[in-house]
Amino acid sequence: MPRSLLARTFLWVALLVVVTNAAWVMIFRLADAEPRARALAQFSASAVNLVRVALLTAAPELRPALLQELSDREGIRLLPRDPLDQITSLPSDGFMAMTQEQIRLLLGPGTKLSLKVNGEAGLWISFAMAPNEPDEFWLILPVDRAERRIPWPWLGWGALAAMLALVVAWLLASRISRPLRRMAQAARQVGLGRTPHPLVEEGPDELQRLASAFNRMSRDLAYHEKERAEILAGISHDLRTPLARMRLEAELSLPEGPAQAGMAADIAQMDAIIAQFLDYARGEGEELVEQYDPRALLESLAHHGQAIQRPAHLEIHGDLPPAPLRPRAVSRALGNLVDNAWKYGSPPITLSGRVHKGWLELSVQDSGEGIPPEEVERLKQPFTRRESARSGASGTGLGLAIAERVARNHGGSLELGTGVDGKGLLATLKFPLSPVPDSPHLG
Known part of the structure; x- marks a missing residue:
């Protein structure tokens, strides 16, 4: 069975049209068979009776001319019947059986019929000149008298009606499936955290109500998302202002030493936590997809790591073609994976990229203890961290969640597994090399 609603609906309607037409053809054949059999029997009996009367009343010297005239004008021939004739029996059912029954009612039960005698085709009917006369004759009518003529005009009109029914079925099915397809695309946009264009509220009453409810839901989600962004922006501003004052007071009031360094580290950690909360809440914003060079993105992250004393070894396997990416979002996701590698793993850290089986794979590997497979999902x-990391690390548990959401919104995935050397954690972001449907894209 096809998967789409349009194809399935059209298939079932087409099947119904075909079955209905076939049923009507059978009804027509059954309704037409008996009148045709009765008409053919009446014609055959009349021909036999006329030939018998003509031969009995005509002078002997005129009979050959009479038989020739019947053959030329009506295609009727007369032959003597031989007991050694090879007779092909008529079918025991169907149109010819009904014809044989009607002819025997008119000419007598001893009348024999055949469509082929001694290999010669025709409608062969036996009769005797007189009731008790032993000699019998064959009256041979043209075989086309017994053939069913194909009613081409009827078939043409029937085919035209079937085609019109199929076209109307396709139009009806498409009018139902088209709004549902648009709604599915809009639902995908909502699932990716975007606000789709309002659906057109048209068509049957049920589809109008469904589109109206979906538009209302989309507006409500957009409103709540806007409120959340405004609240988080306000929190960010309100928290970062006192943090800046605390940083300034620590630099002015505390002497240089461990106390000032510890205070500065705590303030930087609090600022980083706030930034990560905002990154998760903000998502990818309105950043558009563009054909971006993954090599440039990896090199930028590697240079940044060198600058902040968190180096990452860069490995590029083969050519990396430009891919449809949101560069800032992907850079943020890879940055979170590198931060996790430094926090929960151990150096050396490897940043790598390759194209494998039609997917762009950007990976971060550390040399730590890794994570058990049952903990991956x-x-x-x-806001989830391993129990062993809760007391020793300062993260929020959002790094992997942000990376996974970025990959999913690109139509890809985040995979966590053991490193290529059998130890450490290998985190891989997989992206398609062609744009995912319904994604804003700049060529």
Whole structure:
């Protein structure tokens, strides 16, 4: 069965049209068979009776001319019947059986019929000149008298009606499936965290109500998302202002030393936590997809790591073609993976990129203890960390969640596994090399 609603609906309607037409053809054949059999029997009996009377009343010297005239004008021939004739019996059912029954009612039960005698085709009917006369004759009518003529005009009109029914079925099915397809595309946009254009509220009443409800839901989600962004922006401003004052007071009031360095580190950690919360809440914003060079993105991250004393070894496997990416979002996701590698793993850290089986794979590997396979899906959830990391690390549990959401919004995925050397954690972001449907894209 096809997967789409349009194809399935059209298939079932087409099947119904075909079955209905076939049923009507059978009804027509059954309704037409008996009148045709009765008419053919009446014609055959009349021909036999006329030939018998003509031969009995005509002078002997005129009979050959009479038989020749019947043959030339009506295609009727007369032959003597031989007991050794090879007779092909008529079918025991159907149109010819009904014809044979009607002819025997008119000419007598001893009448024999055949469509082929001694290999010669025709409608062969036996009769005797007199009731008790032993000699019998064959009256041979043209075979086309018994053939069913194909009613081409009827078939043409029937085919035209079937085609019109199929076209109307396609139009009806498309009018139902088209709004549902637009709604599915809009739902995908909502799932990716975007606000789709309002759906057109048209068509049947049920589809109008469905489109109206979806538009209302989309507006409500957009409104709540806007409120959340405004609240988080306000929180960010309100928290970062006192943090800046605390940083300034620590630099002015505390002497240089461990106390001032510790205070500055705590303030920087609090600022980083706020930034990560905002990154998760903000998502990818209105950043557009563009054909971006993954090599440039990886090199930029590697240079940044060198600058902040967190180096990452860069490995590029083969050519990396430009891919449809949101560069800032992907850079943020890879940055979170590198931060996690430094926080929960151990150096050396490897940043790599390759194209594998039609996917762009950007990976970060550390040399730590890794994570158990049963913990992988749980650690992708927001605000989730391993128990061993809760006391020793200062993260929020959002790094993997942000990376996973960025990959999913690109039509890809985040995979966590063991490193290529059998130790450490290998985190891989997989992106398609062609734009995912319904994504804003700049050529």
